[in-house]
Structures are given as structure tokens and as C-alpha cells.
Amino acid sequence: xxxxxxxxxxxxxxxxxxxxxxxxxxxxxxxxxxxxxxxxxxxxxxxxxxxxxxxxxxxxxxxxxxxxxxxxxxxxxxxxxxxxxxxxxxxxxxxxxxxxxxxxxxxxxxxxxxxxxxxxxxxxxxxxxxxxxxxxxxxxxxxxxxxxxxxxxxxxxxxxxxxxxxxxxxxxxxxxxxxxxxxxxxxxxxxxxxxxxxxxx
Numbered sequence: 001x002x003x004x005x006x007x008x009x010x011x012x013x014x015x016x017x018x019x020x021x022x023x024x025x026x027x028x029x030x031x032x033x034x035x036x037x038x039x040x041x042x043x044x045x046x047x048x049x050x051x052x053x054x055x056x057x058x059x060x061x062x063x064x065x066x067x068x069x070x071x072x073x074x075x076x077x078x079x080x081x082x083x084x085x086x087x088x089x090x091x092x093x094x095x096x097x098x099x100x101x102x103x104x105x106x107x108x109x110x111x112x113x114x115x116x117x118x119x120x121x122x123x124x125x126x127x128x129x130x131x132x133x134x135x136x137x138x139x140x141x142x143x144x145x146x147x148x149x150x151x152x153x154x155x156x157x158x159x160x161x162x163x164x165x166x167x168x169x170x171x172x173x174x175x176x177x178x179x180x181x182x183x184x185x186x187x188x189x190x191x192x193x194x195x196x197x198x199x200x201x
Contacts, residue, residue: 039126042122042123042124042125042126042129043122043125044125044129045118045119045125045126045128045129046119046120046121046122046125047119048119049066049067050064050065050066051063051064051065051070051114051115051118052118052128052129052132052133052137053132053133054132054133054135054136054137055114055118055132055136055137055138055139056136056137056138056139057070057074057110057111057114057138057139057140057141058074058078058081058105058110058139058140058141059081059138060073060074060077060078060081061073062074062111062114063132067111067112067115070111070114071107071108071111074105074107074110074111074141075107078105078107078141079101081100082100082101082103082105082143082200083099083100083101084100085099085100085200086098086099086100087100087196087199087200089155089192089195089196091155091156091158091159091192092155092158092159094155094158094159096151096152096154096155097151098145098149098151098152098196099149100200102145102146102149103143103144103145103146103197103200104143104144104145104146105141105142105143105144106141106142107141109142110139110140110141110142113139114139117139118132118137118139140201142201143197143200143201144197145193145196145197148189148193149193149196152189152192152193152196153189155192156189156192
């Protein structure tokens with residue numbers, strides 16, 4: 001009786017080793033922990049009523065403060081900082097300088113805007129917190145001039161030729177005919193104030 005040839009045996013694939021499975025499980029667990037931790041951190045930041053560590057507004061530290069405390073701190077400390085600043089300008093070929101003490105600011109508005117940027121987004125809350133820990137968070141304040149500074153008025157008066165030079169002539173009938181001159185040289189004080197405020201900002 002003829003023997004039938006034996007069929008080829010198919011080699012079965014080797015199963016994954018226990019070490020590889022453990023490594024994958026550990027990686028998945030770590031990813032879950034990272035995502036969960038970041039989400040929890042973002043929720044904490046978005047619901048927090050205080051500024052993150054290392055936060056400053058216009059150079060004034062407000063980290064860990066509530067918005068009310070931050071407003072009070074800005075109103076107390078920022079004027080002294082501004083008084084150390086100055087913005088020079090030329091007018092009529094002469095140099096002048098406006099002191100930072102002439103500036104006004106909206107402390108409550110600056111604090112409200114900073115809080116919105118820091119706590120407003122749930123997705124970016126964790127990143128905001130980590131960035132604050134790593135390098136700090138700095139927010140600006142909008143500065144404006146408190147009216148027209150005296151030095152600006154002085155410069156405008158010195159540079160403007162507001163007096164119209166009057167000339168006259170004798171007519172054929174013997175009458176005097178006066179001509180009021182126009183120099184046209186004035187200073188746009190409003191534009192100058194705006195430019196100076198922008199320099200401080």
C-alpha cells in the first residue's frame with residue numbers, strides 16, 4: 001500500500017513575549033495618567049480664582065493673588081514704577097521729555113484681561129500652568145496720558161507761530177490797507193499725546 005506524502009506543516013507565529021506585553025501596558029498606563037493629570041490640572045486652572053505662580057502684570061508680581069488683591073497691588077505699586085519712565089520727544093528742534101507720572105491706567109481692566117487669558121480656556125489651562133512655572137507669565141496694561149502734560153503744552157506753544165504777522169500798504173487814496181499774515185505753523189497736540197502714549201505702551 002502506497003504511503004501518502006505527509007502535508008507540509010504550517011509554522012505557527014511566535015506569541016508576544018511577556019516583557020513586550022508589560023512594556024506596552026506600562027506605556028498605555030503612563031499615557032492615561034498623563035492625559036488624566038493634564039486634564040485635572042487644566043480643570044484646576046480654569047476654576048481657580050487666583051493667578052498662577054510667577055504671574056506679573058506690567059512688571060508687578062500678582063502670582064497667587066485674587067483679582068481684587070491684584071487690582072489693589074497694581075494701584076499701589078505701578079505708579080511708582082511708571083514715575084521712573086520717561087518718553088523724550090523733539091518739537092521745533094528742541095528736546096523735551098514726558099514723565100511716566102503723567103500716565104493713567106485701568107487696573108481693574110488689566111487684571112480682568114489677564115485673568116481671562118490665564119483661566120479662560122479649559123484646554124490650555126495645563127499648558128498655562130506649566131509655562132508659568134517654567135518661565136513666568138507676563139501681561140500688559142494699557143497706558144494713557146492724563147490729559148495734556150504741561151511739558152507738551154509748553155513745547156507746542158514754543159514751536160507754534162500762532163501770531164499772524166500783519167503788514168500794511170498805503171493806497172492811492174491815501175488810506176492804510178492792512179494784510180493779516182498767515183504762518184501756518186502749529187503743533188497737533190492731540191496727535192503728539194497719542195504718539196507719546198504709544199511709546200510708553
